[in-house]
Amino acid sequence: MTAPAPFRYRRRVQFAETDMIGIVHFSVFLRYMEEAEHALWRAAGLTIARPGDETGWPRLAATVDFKSPLRFEEEFDVGVRIAETTRRSLRYEFTITRGDTAIATGTITTAFVSRRPGEPMKALDLPADIVGKLRVAAERSI
């Protein structure tokens, strides 16, 4: 059983995100989820990417389950929680809702890597201080 996501990111559907069916295109949900992830990082006093960074957080996997469509100008919330961490991966869980209506759920799994110019990308252990700050930010917002 999944507890309600504590950290919430509020967003409004923009016109360019709709498709000819009149609803938000399904690929846009990954962007909504990522926007919420980055809002969580900011709430933790962090930023996930800076020019010249020699480390990064590439995605290993993403999933979305669609319950109900979103339409132009609707406001919705994206809840984020840190569902699981291993030594080298972190999985966020997202819950998208419009008022009481379930819109979608999803996950993004990321790794932490070094990416120096001219060298192959290399998986690193997750930095404990960053993961700790993200957890605090997620819980603080309950």
Next chain:
Amino acid sequence: MTAPAPFRYRRRVQFAETDMIGIVHFSVFLRYMEEAEHALWRAAGLTIARPGDETGWPRLAATVDFKSPLRFEEEFDVGVRIAETTRRSLRYEFTITRGDTAIATGTITTAFVSRRPGEPMKALDLPADIVGKLRVAAERSI
């Protein structure tokens, strides 16, 4: 001479809007301008598009002049003003700034049309009540 745009829409750069150069892709500026347009409509108590509408506001032209790049997570303002209306067209002017830094200026020119299923699109005179409400909303926000 152009007076400063009175209505302002605040936005933050999202990660997916950046490109491999590390700045917001130039095509995204048209989306920022359109988002500000629609925020002005909402401020006027209006919405530019509803499912089943038999009229619409297609674009006749758009321009952007780029002064300075935007980067991930930067906050910026999009000012909007109604620069000119003719019987059958309306031109918005946009001024994008980040604090005191000029980022871009642009225009969107729109028409008003009937678009009934099975009939060709037909230009109509702009509805005076809508244009009036947009003008009031733009000025009220000074």
Next chain:
Amino acid sequence: MTAPAPFRYRRRVQFAETDMIGIVHFSVFLRYMEEAEHALWRAAGLTIARPGDETGWPRLAATVDFKSPLRFEEEFDVGVRIAETTRRSLRYEFTITRGDTAIATGTITTAFVSRRPGEPMKALDLPADIVGKLRVAAERSI
């Protein structure tokens, strides 16, 4: 074990699809997968959406697993196969490769619905003739 996807859609990475890390943004992979789906429909002599359609193919779920990044101007292939159908759902499996390099795998699960103006969307049984044509098109291309 999954046999290699028989139907292939070839594509080149466009500049606007990259992000500040210098690779294709992860949300774009859902678009690549959908483009391949629609190419399969065309190969079957079908089109998935026409203006005024009173039925549609909304997405129930999507997943992507990322193996290796894609960069600007690289050419890649998206293989599609129909992995599973139930009475009311169809799951495509996608395999994205660049030459011999595995880039990503993914799935899209769709339903078939009626969507008449003013009525709630309603799940329908999948039309057997369409599913049959998609299967033939997928196999013909081996």
Next chain:
Amino acid sequence: MTAPAPFRYRRRVQFAETDMIGIVHFSVFLRYMEEAEHALWRAAGLTIARPGDETGWPRLAATVDFKSPLRFEEEFDVGVRIAETTRRSLRYEFTITRGDTAIATGTITTAFVSRRPGEPMKALDLPADIVGKLRVAAERSI
């Protein structure tokens, strides 16, 4: 008077490029124009951006005039010509057509700059060899 654009890039409208009005979103036309620009560069044996480049081609301005909408799965051509060069800027002109139907025209004006890490971007004179190769590629394709 503008001669017909000699270099042509063929493209099909993808589903995710449509909006709730059922036509290609107007911001997408800048992407179509840029895709044609990059196809011209490839035809000239060039690539406009490589990881680690210390020079770049930022946009100074872009314009689009819309004549007729594009819809899902329609095929269209983007013609490109080099309309004007000054010492420090190059303006492309684009003509988008679907068969005999005029869809849109547009321009992109670019500069050439040095962009070294830690230094401010600096305008440079256009490299004559690159401009020469682009001209040859554009004319060769008549």
